[in-house]
Amino acid sequence: MYNILVHLHSVNRWIVLLLIVLALIKSFSGWFGKKDFTDADKKSALFALIFTHIQLILGLALFFISPLVSFEEGALxxxxxxxxxxxxxxMMIIAIALITIGFSLSKRAQESITKFKRVAVFYLLGLIIILSSIPWPFRIPGAGWF
Ligand code: HEM
Structure with a gap:
């Protein structure tokens, strides 16, 4: 069970990164190209949000069973x-919160440009934090690429 969860959490990182990048491309091109915010733009932001939340659930499950998480004295x-x-x-909780806030603020906005702007800014901040907090194999010994 543990191995399956680690693998799912590890592979899902690529889906999360890809979907956030796609949502960013759409929102920045909509913002700077002064386009209308369409259903496709909303879906793109929504898919990125959904897979980020799936990653959160997998991460939370791992947090309780991973041997790499320890609150014992001296472990830190x-x-x-x-x-x-x-x-x-x-850092991942902060990033996921930013993406969630970005999506819901965009949903509440009336004008297309504001909708694009909110996704663009919040998702970009989330992406930067995610990229800097992923256990990349060149940074954290034992971490994998997939
Ligand atoms: C977008 C958010 C996240 C991304 C992209 C991400 C990505 C990753 C990656 C790539 C690994 C390494 C897997 C491997 O060794 O192959 C990992 C491990 C881990 N993540 Fe996340 N993570 C995210 C969010 C979270 C959250 C929110 C939590 C906790 C609530 C969490 C808890 C863990 C734990 C405990 C491990 C260690 C698993 C182990 O090897 O025992 N992650 N994460």
Whole structure:
């Protein structure tokens, strides 16, 4: 079960990254091209939100069963324990919150340009945080690409 969850969480990172990038391309081109915010634009932002939330659920499940998360005394002195127990968890929650806020603010906006702007700004901030908090194999020993 643990291995399946790690694998799903690891592969889903690529889907999340791809969908956020697609939503960003659409929102920036809509914003700067002064286009109308269409159903396709909304769906693109929504799919990115859904897969980011799936990643959150997988991550939360892992948080409780992963041997790399530990609150035992002294564990946080180890870089890997500290990364998964504190850094990865906190930064990803912030990133997912930003993306969620961006989507709902965009939904509430009346004008197309405001809808595009809100997705563009919040999703971009979320993406930057996600990219900097992923356990890339060149940064965190033992982490995989898939
Ligand atoms: C968009 C958000 C996220 C992305 C892109 C992401 C990505 C990843 C990746 C690539 C790994 C390494 C998997 C491997 O070693 O192959 C990982 C591990 C992990 N993630 Fe996330 N994560 C996200 C959010 C979260 C959240 C919100 C939590 C906790 C609530 C979380 C908890 C964990 C844990 C505990 C591990 C360690 C799993 C293990 O190897 O034992 N992740 N994450």
């Amino acid at each position: 002195k180890s870089e890997i324990f500290r990364f998964y127990t504190v850094e990865h968890f906190t």
